[in-house]
């Protein structure tokens with residue numbers, strides 16, 4: 001937009017109008033609603049009779065040449081234009097001038113580079129004249145809705161860009177971390193020279209930290225893959241006991257090292273059924289990781305799996321008095337749980353810990369993603385996950401997997 005400024009003198013003979021100025025003034029005075037016209041800098045170019053009257057009550061007997069923003073509206077011009085340039089052609093506000101309140105509506109006329117301002121005085125409360133019409137309310141609602149939607153879409157896009165950026169940064173960390181871990185392993189074998197007890201301890205500790213970093217990076221990469229909609233299940237007939245036994249073996253050394261007992265009980269009657277082996281293993285691994293992290297040395301963790309009768313409640317079910325419980329002929333799902341003797345979780349956090357980046361315990365490392373990822377993976381199987389826990393009484397995380405995955 002070009003910022004051509006029209007002087008008050010020029011306004012007396014508006015460009016392109018060949019009508020006598022008296023006639024123009026007479027016409028605008030005939031408009032029942034007070035209105036003012038200013039240029040982009042806020043210099044008042046025109047005021048109709050009603051607007052002049054309002055301004056006269058405020059001591060402005062000669063309004064032309066006054067500044068709309070600083071003298072009349074007392075608002076920041078930058079704010080008004082940022083809304084206009086943000087795509088809003090109409091800016092509304094409530095203005096208090098002394099005792100009176102005005103509904104102000106500003107419209108930008110891009111062709112002439114003018115701002116047209118309507119002032120509607122709000123009379124005493126309770127007067128029907130103060131109430132906006134239904135159409136005005138609907139318009140206002142529509143504008144608010146559009147603005148909110150635009151802001152929401154913008155936020156979503158920024159959020160997506162942030163996730164993509166962090167994911168590529170995390171990806172870049174993967175290779176150097178793998179190299180560092182490889183060298184720790186090599187040094188610990190002793191093939192590059194005999195290690196003293198002290199050197200071995202330091203290397204073991206460094207390797208643990210490196211592994212923790214690898215877990216954080218891969219946790220974040222899993223999350224960003226899920227976020228960008230890349231969650232595709234590889235459903236095959238699998239044995240859940242194999243899946244969990246493999247996991248138990250992988251984790252047993254870490255449990256031993258910390259001095260936490262790990263017990264695993266898998267019901268032999270669990271049939272093979274369709275599920276994504278890696279993703280279910282990942283969900284259970286996140287629960288085991290948490291239980292190990294939060295259970296102090298000397299404590300215990302139990303991983304259990306068994307068949308389950310899952311009667312889903314339907315939202316549109318008949319009233320409770322008429323609701324019948326149908327007995328299922330055989331288990332239709334599998335229940336997997338991880339129970340620990342750790343510090344427990346207060347009830348007020350039971351829901352939020354499954355949300356992205358929510359962490360309650362600040363004394364342990366993590367990104368607040370383990371449970372959020374587990375929840376997404378289980379829900380992708382049409383299953384559900386929850387926690388039962390009380391402070392100082394341990395925690396039990398459970399998920400259900402339906403066996404009829406199609």
Ligand code: ADP
Pocket residue numbers: 290291294340342343344345353354358359360361362365366367368369370371372395
């Ligand atoms: P992170 O472990 O990275 O913090 P999670 O999503 O796995 O993220 O867990 C979220 C929060 O839930 C943790 O910060 C912790 O406070 C709590 N939590 C999860 N598992 C346990 C557990 N077994 N015992 C106690 N608190 C837990």
